[in-house]
Amino acid sequence: MTIAGWDFEQPTEAGLLDELTDAIGDPHGARMLLDITCRQLRLERPLTSPGDIILATECLLEMGDLLRVAARSTKIRAVTYRALATKASS
Amino acid sequence: MSRAGTRLRTVAAIDFDHPGLRAALDQITRHSADRTGLPISLATLVLDTAQLIAGSSGIGGTWLSEANGTPLEWSFCKTVVATGLPYVVADAANDPVQSTNPLVTMGGIRAYAGVPLKVGGEIVGAHCLLSDSIHTFTDVDLSVLSAGAQNIVAVLNNHLTPTGW
Numbered sequence A: 001m002t003i004a005g006w007d008f009e010q011p012t013e014a015g016l017l018d019e020l021t022d023a024i025g026d027p028h029g030a031r032m033l034l035d036i037t038c039r040q041l042r043l044e045r046p047l048t049s050p051g052d053i054i055l056a057t058e059c060l061l062e063m064g065d066l067l068r069v070a071a072r073s074t075k076i077r078a079v080t081y082r083a084l085a086t087k088a089s090s
Numbered sequence B: 001m002s003r004a005g006t007r008l009r010t011v012a013a014i015d016f017d018h019p020g021l022r023a024a025l026d027q028i029t030r031h032s033a034d035r036t037g038l039p040i041s042l043a044t045l046v047l048d049t050a051q052l053i054a055g056s057s058g059i060g061g062t063w064l065s066e067a068n069g070t071p072l073e074w075s076f077c078k079t080v081v082a083t084g085l086p087y088v089v090a091d092a093a094n095d096p097v098q099s100t101n102p103l104v105t106m107g108g109i110r111a112y113a114g115v116p117l118k119v120g121g122e123i124v125g126a127h128c129l130l131s132d133s134i135h136t137f138t139d140v141d142l143s144v145l146s147a148g149a150q151n152i153v154a155v156l157n158n159h160l161t162p163t164g165w
Helices: A013-024 A027-041 A050-089 B003-012 B019-036 B063-067 B077-083 B139-157
Strands: B040-046 B050-057 B069-071 B087-089 B111-119 B122-131
Touching (some): A050 B050, A050 B069, B019 B040, B019 B050, B050 B063, B063 B069
Antiparallel strands (some): B050 B069, B111 B122
């Protein structure tokens, strides 16, 4: 649907999937990510309303932030181990 | 959502890899170290299984700098996050909680003082001073930490990601 006078098309689930596929480089992974998100939010697929798409994108944003925290924690632990192992063997 | 979950989401909303944030926190920690004459000052964010050093002074060239953090179980700052109160250890080698901490037994840390960093109502980490010798922290030391913490919180607030928009 396009808003009359503004020539602005309603964002769609397909558009969101395209964006996610571009970001992670894998359409299957993008679909899985959206599946997880919609299950978590109990949103019906396909997403049709702008409100549901906004909810899904907010969840994806937060998921990205939390993944960054989890990955950083593991990286700190791994780099610490490597650094101390090198120090101990020298 | 659990309290820990809410706290972690607040930490996650901080853009802690932003070079501007790092530069600003390095400057604040350097100021705290200079004003107290202590060798190390940190601004930490306590994550889920590790603490991240978001800004620092006095750890250049060490493994701590390379890892840019420590495992959570070694973190003094996690106590600040858990209690929401300043945490002071004047002699870590003889402290019942910290005497077996590898940062003390192997890393040479001997004294610690830290105060909370509160963002969005959640304690996300701590601003701390560390010494490699026994140190009795003075009221002036703690005032310097509190002032530094206020400045750090202002920087962190300026680097919140727009997730909640």
